[in-house]
Amino acid sequence: MTFVQIIDCRTSHFDDIDRLMDTWVEQTKGKRTATHAVVGKDHSDASHFIEIVEFPSYEEAMRNSGLPETDRIFQEMVALCDEMPTFTDLDVVRDDQLQAVNVRRFFETIAQKGELPPLDDLVAENYHDHDPGKEQDTLGMDAMRRDIGMWRGGFDFAFDIEDQIAQGDRVCTRWTWRGTHSGEFMGLPATGRSVVMTGTTVFRCDEDGKLAEGWWQYDRLGLMAQLGALDALEQ
Numbered sequence: 401m402t403f404v405q406i407i408d409c410r411t412s413h414f415d416d417i418d419r420l421m422d423t424w425v426e427q428t429k430g431k432r433t434a435t436h437a438v439v440g441k442d443h444s445d446a447s448h449f450i451e452i453v454e455f456p457s458y459e460e461a462m463r464n465s466g467l468p469e470t471d472r473i474f475q476e477m478v479a480l481c482d483e484m485p486t487f488t489d490l491d492v493v494r495d496d497q498l499q500a501v502n503v504r505r506f507f508e509t510i511a512q513k514g515e516l517p518p519l520d521d522l523v524a525e526n527y528h529d530h531d532p533g534k535e536q537d538t539l540g541m542d543a544m545r546r547d548i549g550m551w552r553g554g555f556d557f558a559f560d561i562e563d564q565i566a567q568g569d570r571v572c573t574r575w576t577w578r579g580t581h582s583g584e585f586m587g588l589p590a591t592g593r594s595v596v597m598t599g600t601t602v603f604r605c606d607e608d609g610k611l612a613e614g615w616w617q618y619d620r621l622g623l624m625a626q627l628g629a630l631d632a633l634e635q
Contacts, residue, residue: 404455405452407453407486411447424473428467432470433456439451506603507559511557511558524541528614530614530615555595561573570605573601573602579596581627601617602615
């Protein structure tokens with residue numbers, strides 16, 4: 401279970417503490433178990449700081465605390481604080497990366513059987529799509545629905561989400577697409593063949609969490625080879 405430690409302190413020497421944290425990062429390289437750290441300054445009190453540190457588990461957090469470098473840096477940090485820092489230990493019971501959730505829902509929605517559902521709750525009206533397989537970018541919700549319709553008209557398909565990483569307003573997804581060629585696609589009549597394609601998509605989300613821009617990379621050449629479109633060229 402993911403474990404989070406919250407460190408609450410007051411100091412008039414934050415720059416010195418910040419440099420101290422850089423020293424700890426350098427000295428514990430290859431040994432520390434912390435995976436993510438965020439430091440925030442109280443908007444209404446410039447001397448009040450909170451650090452949130454994430455660990456894979458409570459046990460890993462304790463192992464991190466046991467490092468001699470951690471103990472030494474902590475003692476130096478306490479000396480720079482106006483009062484003794486306080487610690488709150490939390491077992492994470494829910495962790496929703498809402499933008500990543502919306503991206504995952506997008507892949508699930510466009511693969512649904514039947515009529516394509518409305519995408520208004522997932523995609524921004526002024527969506528901008530970058531696809532290396534197209535000469536021009538796709539601009540706007542209507543154009544995107546037409547592109548999706550082309551794929552849905554040619555294949556019955558589904559996505560397997562292999563990896564997903566969210567940072568800031570970007571969500572990167574590595575996926576595997578599996579389909580059956582059940583209709584006309586790029587001038588090729590249905591072959592009934594089962595095909596597989598891998599790819600990666602980076603989405604930028606707007607302030608509402610909707611998909612506002614996308615960059616696609618996928619093996620279209622490999623897909624066309626599986627459909628037999630390159631057979632004539634190889635002869």
